[in-house]
Amino acid sequence: MISDETNPGSETRISLENVSFSYGEKSVLRNINLHIKNGEFVSLLGASGSGKTTLLRIIAGLENPSSGTATDAGHAITAPSLQRSFVFQNYSLFPWLSLRENIALAIKKAHPELKRARRLVLARRHLELVGLADSVKKYPFELSGGMQQRGAIARALALGAPVLLMDEPFGALDPVNRSRLQDLLLSVWRNTENQRKTVVFVTHDVDEAILLSDRVVMLGSSPAGIIDEIQIDLPRPRSRRILTESNEFRHLREHVQNRFRTEVSRALGGIVTGDGDAI
């Protein structure tokens, strides 16, 4: 039940073919095949150590696969690019620059032709967009974790990259801030002018993955690889309250959790434990 409005384009934006990655002897990812469409919101869901962050870093170009290929719009990914902005769990903002200067630095890279005054105006506008209008001149150490992540989202938007890569961006936030930022992310993603951004979102939170995504990609550990993918056809715009009470949502959540439980017991050789990790 995908409404036309949210239907991602048919063109593939990010493509991973037989991607494997190892740190020395230790195999982190094995034979990953993943294709992400233009404008699609995909979550990589997995426990700690499932290699989901490594997978995101490969898409970013921060790591190169040990074998296999990663491409963005048909071009091999070998290094980070302004085409793909990255939101880190922490430290997306440089502590020695004010919020506005952080955003302005991103704008300077994305639009070198703009004058400094213009960059500062644009920076302020992006900060207003994420609700930080009153904090433009503040420094990261003066901001709460939630405000810092708002700043990180503003910076990613200011870069204007078609692909947005997010590494557990709300993982360190309290539940209230976390849900506020999820809503914010969805609203800026929906309201992107021109073309909707392609988002790859790493999380270990099942509800978060279902709430945000068009598709949830589940990663298992040892051997690390994709164990399942589910399409989330819940209508958009999504409201957390209505959604979490719906049967469809509960059904999806149960499905994901069962899938992981089976995976954990399989990995442990049939011994069924409680919940493996945060999932």
Place this chain on the structure above:
Amino acid sequence: MNKKIVYAFSLRKKEGIFFLLALLGIWTLVSTRFSFAADYLFPTPKAVAVSLWENLPELLEGTLSSFLILVPAFFSAILVGIVLGIIAGTTPWVNRLLGPFSRFAAQIPTTIYIPYAIALLPGFESAAGFVIFIGAFWPIFLNTTTGASNVPAHFRENARTLELNWFEYRAKIVLPSALPHIFSGLGISLVFSFILLTVAELFGASSGLGRFVQLSADYAEYTRMVAGILYVGVVVFLCSAFLDFLKHRILFWKKL
């Protein structure tokens, strides 16, 4: 190390002030009641204070003459040290190239260069300036190199995702990130500079703070000499305090 030097001078704590007053008391007591040393060798605080006041114009003149040597040498050491340190810290082959040499050269006590520098270079000022430059350069260079080669991974990766170019990366990321290390180096360099300046002036200056003290010794005017030593202490203290102030201003974003 810098922190220790600076905090040693900190007058913010009551205990520290009490200790200074106690020292002054002991000094007064010893110099007035127990004349085990000849009076002229161990003057009273009062005599020293009077001498300090009387000699203040000459000391200020000496400060000016000393600073004319110290300031250019110290600031060029800062500039060269930071620029080379950032290049060495971010360019592995440069670091490998300079590593063995700097590990060797930085170990040589800089005071040992003074007679050679005086023989080699025209004029006392250039010799003293050269020695101060060398002495101030190493702590800044080595600390900057350490800071620049230890930029945390999350800042490096963040910079990579922004596609910062060679210069932007060094100016906007490496330099601020290395600043805490750089300030450590600056603190050591500042103290070194004063040591080298005053020692050099004992050798061959015609004016300056070290010369003032040396001259007092030549004429056996020990009250004047103690006044000069205390005065130099105050000058170094003020410079260190100013550096500390700058450090807290510039590194406001870091919890110190």
